[in-house]
Amino acid sequence: MKGFYLYAAVSAMLTIFLAYHFLWITLIVVLSYAVFLYLRCPRYVFILCVLVGIFFFGLFHLFLFHHQTSISSNQTIFTGQISSIPNIDGSQVRFFFSTQGEEVSVVYYMKSESEVKQVQSLMIYDRCMLKGKLSSFEERRNPNAFNYKGYMDTKHVHWKLKASTFTPSLCHPPKQLSFPQRLSIYRQHGIDYLQKNVPQPASSFMQALIYGERSQIDSDLLQLYQSFGLIHLLAISGLHVGLMTFMFFYVLIRMGMTRQLATNILLVTLPLYAIIAGGAPSVIRAVLMSMLALASTKYQKKISLTDSIALAFLLMIAVNPFYILQVGFQLSFVVTLFIVLSAQVILKRITSTMGQLLLVSFIAQLGSLPLLLFYFYEVSLLSVPLNMIYVPLFSTVILPLCLFIFTMSFFFLPIAGIGQWILNNVLLLSEWFLQLIHNLSPVFVVTTGKLSLWVVGLLYIAIYSVLWSIEKKKYTSFFSIVTVLILVVQCLFPYVNPYGKVTMIDVGQGDSLLIELPYRRGVYLIDTGGSVLFSSEGWQVRRDLFDVGKDIVMPVLKSKGIRKLNKLLITHGDYDHGGSASTLLDQVKIEQVVLGKKKQLTDLEINIIEQARKANSQISYVKKGDYWKQGDTSFYILSPTGTETTSNNSSIVLFTELGGISWLFTGDLEEAGEAEILRTMPSIQADVLKVAHHGSKSSTSPSFLRALNPQIALISAGQKNRYGHPHKEVVERLQEANVFIYRTDENGAITYTFRKNKGTFYTELP
Incomplete structure (x- = not known):
């Protein structure tokens, strides 16, 4: 099989995808590949590849069968051991917990600063007792959103546990630990040491580059690295493992060891390093390839780089075939394969170091491009030049500095302190430069939307x-x-797409509706969703706060290839309607921000206006009687008049016709506002009613419902929200009027796709 292992790896990959998604298209691809092998390869290679495919097809189903949950959803008391390093973020702690032969994902909210200190003393593999409520992971709730349930399935985790009772002081270490477990504990001690003794940002980068732990790096900075295609530098991968292998091999030789002994030591220590570095797919892949290269040197059995990567691939998916469904695994192998295939011919023609670096960066970007666009929907044209700057910076300055500081901190603290000062300034300078480029270069970001397979x-x-x-x-x-x-x-x-869409985005307890006209003649967003941030004590403040705009609305826009909003309408100044406007103004071009005319603006609306001016967005104030027209579609403002006395009744109310049916978008309009619309427009009717105020009892009065006579009702409300929205009486009222109800809390995002005068509703959740 020498020289043909890559064909076997592809056979395994395709048959696993076939087992995961048994579709006609997947089957056709597998059969086409089999024909290719039959015509191209020797018969023994063809037979072996077929056998490999059958083996992995069966192995995937075997894993699927043996990784079903045995835990009852009604269970509330759990005993077991912590199976991951607890991730403490303000008052929240998360970790995986091994119980009854499987793992559950645990989240616990600490109630005092003293409890935080107790949790900080927890160690991986400590045995504990927890009480709480289980819930299953949800499917994605918005178009093209990240499927967290699918991701956790690849890790064989079926439940999340919100712990209500957890006493860290009652946890205790196990009586016996295996050697790999001791290494994991050593890893946690090392991370804790860096966190307590090294200042930021050096501490978080050292944790990432030495131990593979990125949780302490600021989320905005991670996003910045990802947007420029530099995120691979913050993960331990081939670059780091190769550099460290070379460094230690050189040190061992300089200490007087023979090459044979140095090779043996590295073959033993590399698997141990994979555990210490966190065991991510990219780490395991790099370690396996390094070990195969060392073994081929030791036994004088030359192995090609393509065979090396194929064997590493086969070994990893033989241990866990679900690896193949993880984004990090896919990117690691695809990028490495492209570089390996190109290195044998193309790179030999380039003699200069700078030229080779440019070509490697370019090939890596090409190899990752389709996957990046499939999963993240956009790419920066500056990725290649920035990789040319940051790859040498990390490999020759930042990574060696991290290792030097870590070593010196155990022997000579003053020198370690100097190293920390240098590293901090290098990191701050590199972050400043990236932020500068980010602010100056939005035109270099290409947003394609989600690619089809x-x-x-x-x-x-x-x-x-x-x-x-x-x-x-x-x-x-x-x-x-x-x-x-x-x-x-x-x-x-x-x-050139003749279809338009109206999407009620599931933003939890809030509102956000996206209107896309056919041929992209107009893209309008009505409200952004958002949440109120309450004041917290220092120990409660979290590093990575959830933001509806950043984490829900922007991914939806990017996945649709939306690079510009023609209008952003903020119906009124409540945070659940406009709280994420500032985030969107920072990240997407908005031509016009539309606010309702009113006596007094809220603090949120004032902030939105200031942000809009900084973003060079036009600001427009609308009132009853205003309208705009785009092509054959007109949009009419029915409210406010500007004299309303409450925030909800000053909501912008919008009427339009799309896809052959009429729509009424009502914001948080209450009964008094509804009565005012009926007084001036008694004959108004609408086929689709966006139910006001999330289905609150104070809206959707019987008289308003009778007058509108809608066929469809859209309700945006958060799952199990504390307000009890939608109110039972409102739901019953709609049902008695034979109105079909779509709810984001039950259906996820709701989309109406139309062409000319016909369209169809569909929901994200069945």
Whole structure:
């Protein structure tokens, strides 16, 4: 099989995908690959690849069968051991807990600062007792959102536990620990040591680059690195493992050891380092490839890099076939494979270090491009030049400094302190530079929207063809043009798409509705959702606060390829309607911010106006009687008049016709506001009613409902919200009027897709 292991790896990959998604398209791809193997490879290779495919198809189903939960959903008391390092974030602590032969994801909210100190003393593998309520992980609730349930399934975790009773002082270490468990405890001690003794940001970067622990890095900074394609530098991968292997091999040789002994020591210590570094897929892949390279040198059995990566792939998915469904695993192997395949021919033609660095960065970006666009919907054109700057910076300055500081902190603290000062300033300077580029270069970010699997496949074929033509010295621009053309078509498709959409985004307890007109003639967002931030004591403040705009609305917009909003309407100044406006103004171009005319603006509305001015967005104030027209579609403002005395009744009320039906969007309008609309427009009717105030009892009066005579009601409310929305009486009132109800708390996001005068409703959750 020498030289053919890559074919076996692809066989395993395709059959696992077939087992996971048994679709006609997947089956056709598998059969096409089998025909390719039959025509291209020797018969023994074809037979072995078929056997490998059958083996992994069966193995996936075997894992699926043996990783079903045995825990009852009604269970409330749990005994077991902590199986991950507790992640403390303000008053919240999260960890995995092993009980009854499986793991559950635990979250616990601490009630006092003294309890925080108790939790900080917890160690991985401590045995504890917990009380709380189990719940299952949810499917995605919004279009193209991250499927957290699917992700946890790949880790064989079926339950999340919200602990109500947890006494850390009663936890105790196990009587016996295996050697790998002792290494994990050593890892936790090392992370705690850095957290307590090294100042930020050096501490968080040292944790990431030495122990593979990124939780302490600021979430906005992580987002910044990700947006420029630099996030791989903050994960332990081939670059780090290769550099550290070379450094230790060099040290061992300089100490007088033979190459054979140094190789043996590294073969033993590399698996131990994988445990200390957190055991992420990229770490395991890099360690396995390094061990295969060392073993081939030791036994003088040369192994090619492609065979090395294929064998590492097969070994990892043989241990856990669900690895293949994880984004980090996919990116790690795809990028490495592209570099390995190119290194054998293309890189040999480039002699200068700078040229090789440029080419490696370019090939890595090409290899990761389809997957990045599939999962994250956008890419920065500055990724390659920034990688040329930051890869050498991390490999020659930041990583060596981290290792130097860590070593010196045990022997000579003054020198370690100098190193910390240097590292902090280097990190602050690099962060300042990235932020500067980010502020100056939004035009360099290409947002394509979510790619279909067909487009991902076509892109990889085109990119492979580009590199193949260069390798064969056929410097044709045809395949390059095809690659660019695929991306251009993806970006321009919305502008030739005759379908429009109305989407009620599930933002929890709040409102956010997205209107996309056909041919992208207009994109309007009515409200942004948001939440009120309450004052907290220092020990309660969290590093990574959930933000509706950043974590829900922006991913929805990006996944649809939306790079600009023509209008952002803030119906009124409550945080659950406009609290995320500032986040959106920072991250997406908004041509016009629309507010209702009123006697006095709220503090939130004043802040939105200030932010809009900084973003060079036009500010418009509307009142009853105003309207705008886009193509054949008109939008009419029915409220406010500007004389309302309450915030809810000063909501912007919008009427329009889309897809052959009429729509009324009501904000948080209450009964008095409804009566005013009926007084001036007694014959008003609407096919679709966006139920006001999340289905509150103070809205959707019987007289208003009778006059409108809607066929469909849309209610935006959070799951099990503390307000009891939608109110039982409102739901019953709608049902008695034979109105079909869609609710975000039960259905997730609700979308109406239309073309001309026909359309269809569908929900994200069945």
